Amino acid sequence: MVQISLASIFDQYPDRRYIMFGGKGGLGKTTFSAAAAYYLAKKGKRVLVFSVDPQASLSDIFKKDIFGKGATEIMPNLYAQEIDADRRVKEYQQEIRKKILDMYGMSEIPEEIDSYIQAAAAEPAMEESAIFDEVVDIVVKGGYDYYIYDLVPLGHALYYLSMASVYDAWIDKITKLRQQMREYDQAAAVIRRDKELDEDAILNELLYIKERINKSSSILTDKKKTAFFFVVTAEEMIINDTIKAADLFAKFDVPMSGYIVNRVLPEELKQQNIPEYLKNRLEMQSHYLGTINEVFKGQILATVPEMERDITGLPMIEKIAKAMFD
């Protein structure tokens, strides 16, 4: 029997073009996103790795300031992008101001309205929604063989998914209402031409938004196009959290492709003359690697060692990619 591996998943499922690494903060999601992007780009695929994390660190790992600069070339075929949610929120604000000015024929926004617009922008939901919107833009625009989402920690990723379904239900309702209204309106269309046109414009906008949201949330749950990997380490709490998260993700129909174990200390150390404390760590690690092999049986795609230093710059990224894919 051929052992399943990360490389074999990519070979076997070439249609899975939307790649995500999930897991708690600090486990290696950004590291693996960058390394997978590197591996695929080296194979000649055009790859975009982009960050949906407000505390993005793609700039750090690639040692290049890419924040808010759009898709930036890192090496041939490899592009990276860090979303500037703040700027997007500011653009929203400008849009709202412009709409108000146009609608009421004003030359200036009244102060209390402007302070309201500013307060609304401070809502955390606004940032999430700005990021969501930009992701939709990226995905709808196309142009790459692979899209690698450098995800936020688990809770947020779930929020992101649930938000998509909430949005969807909400827009569905409004769209239906609008459609009904239009039918009623048709009877009186002769005397209300202008109004009917307005309603059409609103309905079209809603349908447009709905299509965009459907597109991005359906990608997240599309088993044909999406591969979702969980990053886990050999620690009790991390394993427990991962089991819980995997259950939740299954409820949202996220297509899970497997698990990658990160930061494994070399077992050979045991044979060497090592301090007691390191011995203990290795004992603990062996124990929890056993647990991981039991609970995630047949779904472990790679085991990546703890490197001698943190992972920044292409040579270190290449090392991680080798450990993940070879």
Ligand SMILES: Nc1ncnc2c1ncn2[C@@H]1O[C@H](COP(=O)(O)OP(=O)(O)O)[C@@H](O)[C@H]1O
């Ligand atoms: N196998 C590894 N060996 C050494 N350092 C690692 C390894 N994997 C991740 N790191 C380091 O751990 C830190 C957190 O990794 P990161 O990928 O940013 O996690 P996340 O995106 O899940 O929050 C980074 O400093 C990274 O360089």
Ligand SMILES: [Mg+2]
């Ligand atoms: Mg990260």
